[in-house]
Amino acid sequence: MALENGEKPGSSFVAVRKPNDCTILLLRLVAFLATLAATLVMALNKETKTLVVATIGTTPIKATLTAKFQHTPANVFFVVANAMASLHNLLMIIVQLCGGKFKDKGLRLVMMAILDMMTVALLSSGDGAATFMAHLAKKGNSHARWNKICDKFDKFCDHGGGALIASYIGLLLLVVITVLSIIKLLKAK
Amino acid sequence: MALENGEKPGSSFVAVRKPNDCTILLLRLVAFLATLAATLVMALNKETKTLVVATIGTTPIKATLTAKFQHTPANVFFVVANAMASLHNLLMIIVQLCGGKFKDKGLRLVMMAILDMMTVALLSSGDGAATFMAHLAKKGNSHARWNKICDKFDKFCDHGGGALIASYIGLLLLVVITVLSIIKLLKAK
Numbered sequence: 001m002a003l004e005n006g007e008k009p010g011s012s013f014v015a016v017r018k019p020n021d022c023t024i025l026l027l028r029l030v031a032f033l034a035t036l037a038a039t040l041v042m043a044l045n046k047e048t049k050t051l052v053v054a055t056i057g058t059t060p061i062k063a064t065l066t067a068k069f070q071h072t073p074a075n076v077f078f079v080v081a082n083a084m085a086s087l088h089n090l091l092m093i094i095v096q097l098c099g100g101k102f103k104d105k106g107l108r109l110v111m112m113a114i115l116d117m118m119t120v121a122l123l124s125s126g127d128g129a130a131t132f133m134a135h136l137a138k139k140g141n142s143h144a145r146w147n148k149i150c151d152k153f154d155k156f157c158d159h160g161g162g163a164l165i166a167s168y169i170g171l172l173l174l175v176v177i178t179v180l181s182i183i184k185l186l187k188a189k
Numbered sequence: 190m191a192l193e194n195g196e197k198p199g200s201s202f203v204a205v206r207k208p209n210d211c212t213i214l215l216l217r218l219v220a221f222l223a224t225l226a227a228t229l230v231m232a233l234n235k236e237t238k239t240l241v242v243a244t245i246g247t248t249p250i251k252a253t254l255t256a257k258f259q260h261t262p263a264n265v266f267f268v269v270a271n272a273m274a275s276l277h278n279l280l281m282i283i284v285q286l287c288g289g290k291f292k293d294k295g296l297r298l299v300m301m302a303i304l305d306m307m308t309v310a311l312l313s314s315g316d317g318a319a320t321f322m323a324h325l326a327k328k329g330n331s332h333a334r335w336n337k338i339c340d341k342f343d344k345f346c347d348h349g350g351g352a353l354i355a356s357y358i359g360l361l362l363l364v365v366i367t368v369l370s371i372i373k374l375l376k377a378k
Contacts, residue, residue: 071332074321106375113371117306121313121364128314129321132263136322137333143260144326146335175310182302185374186295 020184025096027177032089034170035123039082042130042163045069047156067153074133075160081126082167085174088119109185116178123171127164134160209373214285216366221278223359224312228271231319231352234258236345256342263322264349270315271356274363277308298374305367312360316353323349 047067054061069075092112137157140148150157236256243250258264281301326346329337339346 067332072330073324074317077317077321110372110375113302114368117309117367117371118364120306121309121360124310125313125317128263128266128316128318132266132318133321133325135262136325136335141261143256144335144338146325146333149333171310175307178306179303182306182371182374183299185371186299 020180020187021096024177024180024184025093027173027180028089028093028096031170031173031177032086032093034166034173035082035085035089038163038167038170039079039086041159041166042069042075042079042082045075045156045159045163047153049152051152065152067149067156069160072133074129078126078130078163078167081122082163082170085119085123085170088115089174092116106185109181113178113181113185116174116181120171120174120178123167123174127167127171130160130164130167134164209369209376210285213366213369213373214282216362216369217278217282217285220359220362220366221275221282223355223362224271224274224278227352227356227359228268228275230348230355231258231264231271232268234264234345234348234352236342238341240341254341256338256345258349261322263318267315267319267352267356270311271352271359274308274312274359277304278363281305298370302367302370302374305363305370309360309363309367312356312363316356316360319349319353319356323353 046069048064049067050062050064052060053063069079092115095108095112134157136146136148137160138148138150140146235258237253238256239251239253241249242252258268281304284297284301323346325335325337326349327337327339329335
């Protein structure tokens, strides 16, 4: 802990903080890309299929069905949460790169840690909602008589799964970033 | 900010910290009760109904259906998340009441802030999942042909809604607690 070393505060402060800042910046960049990818993959997720719904004599009756992410509120929330997380990380990268002139360093670090924590909460909520909705789409729920739809819209479900994985990578990185932000607070004196 | 005042560190430290600790303790207690209530209400949520599924001549054919929280994975996760949050708050209350003897105060505060943040993420994920599943149960989803079930199991849905509200109160308090934990870190020098 920085509390225990007896070095000159100024020099040790710089030596400790510089690599930490770089790590956080890099993590933020990867997290930003991950949540951005999740946003785009989910937002562009759409599959149209023509299914045979009945047969009269030998003539098949076809229906064209479209699966869109907008049809499920949980997926809309997922897109919003990921877009917000991307925006947050982008803003924090800008603040970290250009915010060296701010006077009140303590307040800035506290604000960053709090905003990080809130973004983690938002993103984790979006991921939770979309994950269980995806589980329902894949497996169905016999008790509620909700049929699975992934057997019909397999590409739609694959893309959704990809977006979920990207979003979870972003969430994991954001949790690590928040932990580092919190640890930084103790060092910043 | 505490950085700027020129008072004797010891006295101002005590004056600032004492009420803050008390506030956090009180908030934690209410958050604990809220998440505990959410856990219990959801875990005990069960409704059995006898419905007429068909009529042959004048004889109605009845079926007994039971709605249980275990039937929906999102609700199981909701119960686990709320139970974990209750346990976390209970442990933190014990640490705060009995942990005065620990030497490394900085490390303890960092650990508490990090654990708070992770509990917020877990609880928020559980709330997100259960909320969108409840929305589906209430409104249905015509695109995926998932019918609403709240018209049949109204008591089940009401109890689930109550659990959600309690859990959201717990989540809100936990976010406030985490913010206070983070602010405390800057003051603890």
